Amino acid sequence: MHKKTDPTIHDIARELNISASTVSxxxxxxxxxxxxxxxxxxxLANSVGYxxxxxxxxxxxxxxxxxxxxxxxxxxxxxxxxxxxxxxxxFKAGYTVVISQSNDLANKEISIVHSMLANRVDGLIISIxxxxxxxxxxxxxxxxxxxxxxxxxxxxxxxxxxxVVDDFMGGFRVTQHLIEQGFKRIGHMxxxxxxxxxxxxxxxxxEALLKNGISYDESLVITNSLRSEDGIDAVQQLMNLPIxxxxxxxxxxxxxxxxxxYLRDRGIRIPEDFGIVGFSNxxxxxxxxxxxxxIAQPGFLMxxxxxxLILSQIEHKEKSFKTLVLPTxxxxxx
Amino acid sequence: MHKKTDPTIHDIARELNISASTVSxxxxxxxxxxxxxxxxxxxLANSVGYxxxxxxxxxxxxxxxxxxxxxxxxxxxxxxxxxxxxxxxxFKAGYTVVISQSNDLANKEISIVHSMLANRVDGLIISIxxxxxxxxxxxxxxxxxxxxxxxxxxxxxxxxxxxVVDDFMGGFRVTQHLIEQGFKRIGHMxxxxxxxxxxxxxxxxxEALLKNGISYDESLVITNSLRSEDGIDAVQQLMNLPIxxxxxxxxxxxxxxxxxxYLRDRGIRIPEDFGIVGFSNxxxxxxxxxxxxxIAQPGFLMxxxxxxLILSQIEHKEKSFKTLVLPTxxxxxx
DNA sequence: CACAATTGCGCAATCGATTGCATAAATATT
DNA sequence: AATATTTATGCAATCGATTGCGCAATTGTG
Numbered sequence: 220m221h222k223k224t225d226p227t228i229h230d231i232a233r234e235l236n237i238s239a240s241t242v243s244x245x246x247x248x249x250x251x252x253x254x255x256x257x258x259x260x261x262x263l264a265n266s267v268g269y270x271x272x273x274x275x276x277x278x279x280x281x282x283x284x285x286x287x288x289x290x291x292x293x294x295x296x297x298x299x300x301x302x303x304x305x306x307x308x309x310f311k312a313g314y315t316v317v318i319s320q321s322n323d324l325a326n327k328e329i330s331i332v333h334s335m336l337a338n339r340v341d342g343l344i345i346s347i348x349x350x351x352x353x354x355x356x357x358x359x360x361x362x363x364x365x366x367x368x369x370x371x372x373x374x375x376x377x378x379x380x381x382x383v384v385d386d387f388m389g390g391f392r393v394t395q396h397l398i399e400q401g402f403k404r405i406g407h408m409x410x411x412x413x414x415x416x417x418x419x420x421x422x423x424x425x426e427a428l429l430k431n432g433i434s435y436d437e438s439l440v441i442t443n444s445l446r447s448e449d450g451i452d453a454v455q456q457l458m459n460l461p462i463x464x465x466x467x468x469x470x471x472x473x474x475x476x477x478x479x480x481y482l483r484d485r486g487i488r489i490p491e492d493f494g495i496v497g498f499s500n501x502x503x504x505x506x507x508x509x510x511x512x513x514i515a516q517p518g519f520l521m522x523x524x525x526x527x528l529i530l531s532q533i534e535h536k537e538k539s540f541k542t543l544v545l546p547t548x549x550x551x552x553x
Numbered sequence: 554m555h556k557k558t559d560p561t562i563h564d565i566a567r568e569l570n571i572s573a574s575t576v577s578x579x580x581x582x583x584x585x586x587x588x589x590x591x592x593x594x595x596x597l598a599n600s601v602g603y604x605x606x607x608x609x610x611x612x613x614x615x616x617x618x619x620x621x622x623x624x625x626x627x628x629x630x631x632x633x634x635x636x637x638x639x640x641x642x643x644f645k646a647g648y649t650v651v652i653s654q655s656n657d658l659a660n661k662e663i664s665i666v667h668s669m670l671a672n673r674v675d676g677l678i679i680s681i682x683x684x685x686x687x688x689x690x691x692x693x694x695x696x697x698x699x700x701x702x703x704x705x706x707x708x709x710x711x712x713x714x715x716x717v718v719d720d721f722m723g724g725f726r727v728t729q730h731l732i733e734q735g736f737k738r739i740g741h742m743x744x745x746x747x748x749x750x751x752x753x754x755x756x757x758x759x760e761a762l763l764k765n766g767i768s769y770d771e772s773l774v775i776t777n778s779l780r781s782e783d784g785i786d787a788v789q790q791l792m793n794l795p796i797x798x799x800x801x802x803x804x805x806x807x808x809x810x811x812x813x814x815y816l817r818d819r820g821i822r823i824p825e826d827f828g829i830v831g832f833s834n835x836x837x838x839x840x841x842x843x844x845x846x847x848i849a850q851p852g853f854l855m856x857x858x859x860x861x862l863i864l865s866q867i868e869h870k871e872k873s874f875k876t877l878v879l880p881t882x883x884x885x886x887x
Numbered sequence: 888c889a890c891a892a893t894t895g896c897g898c899a900a901t902c903g904a905t906t907g908c909a910t911a912a913a914t915a916t917t
Numbered sequence: 918a919a920t921a922t923t924t925a926t927g928c929a930a931t932c933g934a935t936t937g938c939g940c941a942a943t944t945g946t947g
Contacts, residue, residue, distance in 0.1 A: 224615075225697070227933055238897045243934060253895060268693075270671045274612045275933035278902050281558075283608060285651075293640060294853065299633035306627060306654055310665070315672060317619075318652045320640055331644070337604045338649060359602075363559070503837045519628065561903055572927045577904060587925060609903035612932050 226267045235259060246271070277339075285315045286529055287340040289331055291323045291348055291372075296501045297518045298346065301370065304522020305344060312530055314341070323444070325352035332356040342366035342529040347374065349444055351413040366532035368525045371516075372414045380532065381542040382525050386416050389514040389547035390423025393468050393496040396512060396549060398431050402466035402494045406439040406457045408450065408478070410470040417470060420498060424468055439464050450474030451481045458482075466494030472501040475511050500550055510552035517545055560601045569593060580605070611673075619649045620863055621674040623665055625657045625682055625706075630835045631852045632680065635704065638856020639678060646864050648675070657778070659686035666690040676700035676863040681708065683778055685747040700866035702859045705850075706748045714866065715876040716859050720750050723848040723881035724757025724802070727830040730846060730883060731800045732765050736828045740773040740791045740798035742784065742808050751804060754832065758802055773798055784808030785815045792816075800828030806835040809845050834884055844886035851879055 228242040235242075237256065245252045245260040252260075263269075277283050288305050290298040302318060309316050317340065321328035328348045335343055336359065343360060347369065357377050360367040370382040397405050407424045410417030425435050441456060443449040450469065454477075457464055469475035475497030479489055487493050489509055497504055500515040524543055531537050562576040569576075571590065579586045579594040586594075597603075611617050622639050624632040636652060643650050651674065655662035662682045667690065669677055677694060681703065691711050694701040704716040731739050741758045744751030759769050775790060777783040784803065788811075791798055803809035809831030813823055821827050823843055831838055834849035858877055865871050 228935095229933075239934080240898080240936075241896055243936085244896085247935090251895065256895080270667065272612070272933050273672045274608050274617060275902090276935075278606070278608045278612055278904095279933080279935050281902070292637065294630070294633045294637035296628070296630070299628045299636075302633075302652070303626065303628035303654060306652065310653060315651050315668065316653065317649050318636070318640065319644060319650065320637060333604070334649065338607045503839075505837075562905095563903075573904080574906075574928080575926055577906085578926090581905090585925065590925080606903050609932090610905075612934095613903080613905050615932070 225272070226264075226269045227272065228269075231260060231263055231267070231269060234263060282341055283315075283339045284313065285317055285338065285340050286526070286533075287317050287319070287335040287338070287343045287345075289319050289321060289328065289335070289343065289345040291321050291346060293318065293320045297371075297499050297516055300518025301346070301522035301525070304519040304524075305526045306522075308523050308526035308530070312526075314530070321348040323348045323350055325350040328352070329356045332359075336363075336365075340365070341533045342368070344368045344370060344525045344529055346371040347414070349411045349414065351411070366529050368529050368532075370521055370525050372416045374413065374415055378540060380528050380540050382521055382528065382545065383416065383419075383542070384514075384516050384521070384545045384547045386419035386547075387423040387426070389498060389549075390420035390468070391427045392423070392547070392549045393498065393512065393514055394424045394427035395431070396551065397466045397468065397494045397496060398427065398433070400466075400490070400494055403433070404436075404439070404462065404464045404466070405433070405494075406441070406464035406467040408445070408453050408467060408469045408474050409440055409442045410445045412442060420470060445470045445474050447473050447477040450477035454478045454481050465492075467496075469495065469497050472497035472499045472504045472511065472513055475513065476503065479509075479511065505550075505552070512552045513550050515548040515550050517548075521545060559606070560598075560603045561606065562603075565594060565597055565601070565603060568597060616675055617649075617673045618647065619651055619672065619674050620860070620867075621651050621653070621669040621672070621677045621679075623653050623655055623662065623669070623677065623679040625655050625680060627652065627654045631705075631833050631850055634852025635680070635856035635859070638853040638858075639860040640856075642857050642860035642864070646860075648864070655682040657682045657684055659684040662686070663690045666693075670697075670699075674699070675867045676702070678702045678704060678859045678863055680705040681748070683745045683748065685745070700863050702863050702866075704855055704859050706750045708747065708749055712874060714862050714874050716855055716862065716879065717750065717753075717876070718848075718850050718855070718879045718881045720753035720881075721757040721760070723832060723883075724754035725761045726757070726881070726883045727802050727832065727846065727848055728758045728761035729765070730885065731802065731828045731830060732761065732767070734800075734824070734828055736800035737767070738770075738773070738796065738798045738800070739767070739828075740775070740801040742779070742787050742801060742803045742812070743774055743776045744779045744804040746776060754804060779804045779808050781807050781811040784811035788812045788815050799826075801830075803829065803831050806831035806833045806838045806845065806847055809847065810837065813843075813845065839884075839886070846886045847884050849882040849884050851882075855879060 228239045232239040232242045241252060242260050245257045286309055288302060293299060306316050319331040321331060325348055354377060368380040373381045373383055409421045412418055428435050441453040443453055467478060469478055475495050479495050482493055483489060489495055497511050497513040500513045504511040504513050562573045566573040566576045575586060576594050579591045620643055622636055627633060640650050653665040655665060659682055688711060702714040707715045707717055728739060741755060743755045746752055762769050775787040777787055801812060803812055809829050813829050816827055817823060823829055831845050831847040834847045838845040838847050
């Protein structure tokens with residue numbers, strides 16, 4: 220028969236006829252313990268395969284050594300890149316990463332956030348769901364003084380750390396790019412306007428139009444959830460206008476792709492007859508035919524920065540809130 | 554000034570002049586508590602925003618309500634799909650998912666696994682790193698009787714639950730497909746042969762050749778780590794052979810893509826002059842030009858199954874080990 | 888050699904929730 | 918009305934690691 224339970228410091232203490240406190244101290248390299256005892260303890264700990272019980276230690280220390288990350292969908296290139304970046308930094312710093320996805324549903328997000336609170340995460344990194352809500356669940360973090368970093372999709376209402384790409388400049392640049400390509404009547408597929416991200420992209424779009432002496436025509440802007448199907452619906456709508464656009468700035472690459480396929484299937488040549496640009500630089504946008512010009516969002520970097528930011532808040536009790544704006548890059552393709 | 558610490562059952566107990574045990578029981582809907590006290594307790598708990606401290610509860614209950622997942626790289630479509638599937642099932646069952654990536658490095662994997670052990674995960678789902686090792690860290694799970702599920706990349710050496718796709722049939726089918734397209738001399742880019750996955754894919758390839766009366770030529774098979782650069786190196790090698798192949802079955806889509814681009818840049822027309830197939834159905838393989846035929850690996854489903862399997866082991870103490878073989882699907886494209 | 892300073896270690900409380908057992912109070916039974 | 922039963926609650930130990938304080942043994946000082 221095998222011993223069921225993992226060895227604890229008490230087991231080691233009993234074996235060596237010393238106290239658990241000494242074992243605990245020895246394993247933490249406390250200088251108050253003599254070298255001799257220390258060696259004995261460490262040797263035995265290794266031989267019995269002792270692993271400290273993090274739950275006990277965390278309980279006592281009132282910290283979980285865990286940071287939470289919540290994204291709308293794990294299985295999306297940009298988000299998984301962010302997660303990857305967070306994990307890298309967090310792991311190096313000795314933190315565990317717990318993860319959850321909201322599926323863009325406010326209710327699931329709330330439920331997740333409560334669960335993260337119950338798990339006493341030391342900090343939370345979140346890209347909030349598209350579905351709007353009152354964000355009470357996030358304000359709790361402020362009240363309890365738990366570090367919180369919003370990334371990518373942020374809202375002005377919550378005063379905390381934020382990491383975003385320069386959506387305004389991004390929107391401006393892709394639109395400018397379309398104009399430079401000779402397109403005159405440029406539509407825009409915008410994301411939910413409760414999120415700063417999509418507001419900024421749209422503002423960049425509008426600014427680029429105005430700078431180039433093109434008047435802003437509201438009928439050319441369609442706001443939706445930027446899912447693949449939404450892209451198709453929106454393109455249909457736009458193309459049915461009395462004077463349809465000759466180019467579209469899509470709020471993300473997903474809709475850019477679905478729009479492109481839809482138009483191509485209808486015999487519209489891209490980019491000769493019609494211009495399409497996206498936003499995000501999803502990996503597919505490079506390899507589709509024709510490849511899509513888009514704005515690169517540095518996901519991995521964003522994750523690293525988010526992790527660094529939250530760790531500095533956790534460990535140095537940094538009080539001030541920062542908003543990091545990462546530069547975007549226009550990637551010109553076919 | 555704000556109260557620093559979260560309210561505990563003791564705070565609630567003191568407030569109501571009752572004992573902590575009663576509070577604890579009330580919050581668990583224990584029938585031994587009168588309706589009246591229960592209501593009082595729940596009302597107060599809500600009003601002070603009480604959230605049970607999972608660390609304390611887990612310590613006492615000797616379970617973490619956590620399942621760990623380790624993948625080589627989070628930011629890879631197939632893996633993030635698996636993670637997404639795991640998260641979905643785990644969250645519904647009230648479990649937290651902790652995640653880490655090995656970057657295909659044996660040392661990091663070992664370190665991660667130890668950290669997962671220290672965190673006392675209730676179960677671990679892992680796709681092991683390519684870099685070979687002795688797998689002692691995984692055997693620990695068997696010894697300690699902690700549920701373990703290997704997925705995608707598995708090894709025969711460890712006796713535990715496994716979820717794989719039918720790599721043999723997959724390898725067989727794509728090769729068969731190339732043969733049917735009229736290719737005669739088919740090369741193979743194989744992954745590390747310490748992983749069952751890649752062994753099976755290769756065996757499927759060999760079997761398909763033999764079934765079609767084509768003799769197996771070892772010089773046409775190159776084994777590497779299937780990174781993008783590896784694909785280019787391997788193609789160069791193959792094309793420099795005295796009698797180069799006219800088609801390649803690449804061990805994954807990444808190498809299929811890099812090979813394709815390499816060949817295309819050298820004026821070789823695909824699929825007219827040369828056949829390429831991949832494995833995994835990464836999203837890009839559908840939209841590249843020409844689109845790549847490949848084998849679909851149902852990542853999301855695999856994640857769900859892995860989570861279900863591990864939960865059944867955790868909760869029903871299911872003793873027997875299963876190996877689930879998920880069907881693959883040949884996706885014929887250009 | 889007597890006393891002070893240092894070193895090495897143990898005691899016991901603590902973190903917050905859980906639970907077997909005991910006890911008091913309320914209700915039922917004869 | 919007296920005893921048996923049920924109901925509602927509390928006590929105290931437990932999970933495993935940590936740490937302030939205290940005490941004894943060792944080394945140092947004059």
